[in-house]
Amino acid sequence: MKSFKSLLLLVVANLLIFVTLSISFTILINVVLPLFGVDLRASVRSADLLWALVIGFGGASISLLMSKHLARAGMQMQRIDAPQSAKEHLVYESVAQLANRLGVRMPEVWVYWNDEPNAFATGPGRNHSMIAVSSGLVNLLNDHEVQAVLAHEMGHVYNGDMVSTTLLQGLMNTFVFWLSMLAARQFDDRPMIAFVVSVVLQIGLSFLALIPITWFSRRREFAADRFAAEQVGVAPMISALQKLHQRAEAMPVVHDVVRDPMATAYISGSWRGWFATHPSLEARVAALQTLQNGYSYR
Known part of the structure; x- marks a missing residue:
């Protein structure tokens, strides 16, 4: 039953959001706007909001x-069930130890072959998730740094x-359609x-x-970094990010947040400003150094 908790949460949240939006828009259209001489009551149909909710949250x-x-369809991946190499043991056992410590079901562990260092987590809930790492990541980082990156993904x-x-x-989609x-x-x-x-x-x-979507994405990256620091220590997370920054500076790769559905699955994003899916690696290192020095974390 635990595997359905996140789905139940999603359904309940959708219903609550729909009720909230329905009440808010009803008051806005029938009470607030007419007070300012704006009458949209003949133009707005309540069914439109329902369809917008169905389409918006349905797609999401x-x-x-x-x-x-x-994620698996877009990359050449191999699932690790019985680790063979030292690197496979490192990845699998690190995830298993964290899952056991956190009391969540062991995520599926996948590796894929790509020189770009990356790792990501996805899935419909904490007990029905997967974590994937690239060959470039495990080859670039040492064991402690790999564990830190995996702790970051387990934080997600x-x-x-x-x-x-x-x-x-889903909420943004609803507003767009409505x-x-x-x-x-x-x-x-x-x-x-x-x-x-x-x-x-x-x-x-x-x-x-x-x-707002990319703003939230940046906030969750900071939170996952802090989670990793709490689980395996600040130093290896900082060291991992510094190596990734040096690699990105030497061989920059552009990920398009508009065209690439996996844009938020990369360790760092190429966009800056309001549309950045990730904070800069420098900002993430600075936030961790603040934590390391005993000050409040952003």
Whole structure:
């Protein structure tokens, strides 16, 4: 039953969000806006909000449920069930020890062959997750640094970041679809214009919706770094990030947050500013050094 807890949480959260949005929009359309001379009661249909919720959270939830399959389909991976090499033992046993210590089900452990150092966690819940590491990562880092990176990924699993990200994505999708339909309703007598307005707004609003999504992504990276520091120590996490920064400086790789669905699965992102999926590696090191020096962590 534990494996269904995150899914139950997702369903309950969706219902609560729908009720909250329904009440809020009803008050806004029927009470608040008319006070300012804006009457949209004839244009807004309650069914639109329901459809927006179904489409918005439906798409995000399906992506969450399929996340492990999508990750494996996009890369040449091999699952580690019976470790053979020293590196495989290191990865598998590190994850197993953390899972046992945290009281969560052992995630699936996968490796894939890519010179770019990377590791990521995904899955629909803390008891139904997977962790994957690249050959480039285990070849670049020493054993303690690999353990720190794996602890960081287990932090994402333990903190339920996959589910919370899905809820945020679903909420943003709902707003995008609802506002697009609301604008298109103004052109019901001209269906072609309504279609164009809806498509243009969906594209534009989807881009703006990346701002809160990527902000949350950056926050969860800091949280996972702190989690790793608490589990295996600050020094190996700092050392791992410094090596990854040096590697990124020597061989920069661009990951497009708009076109790449795996953009948030990389250890570092190439975008900066509001649309950055990750804090800079320098900022992450600085935050860990603050923790190491005994000051409050951001």
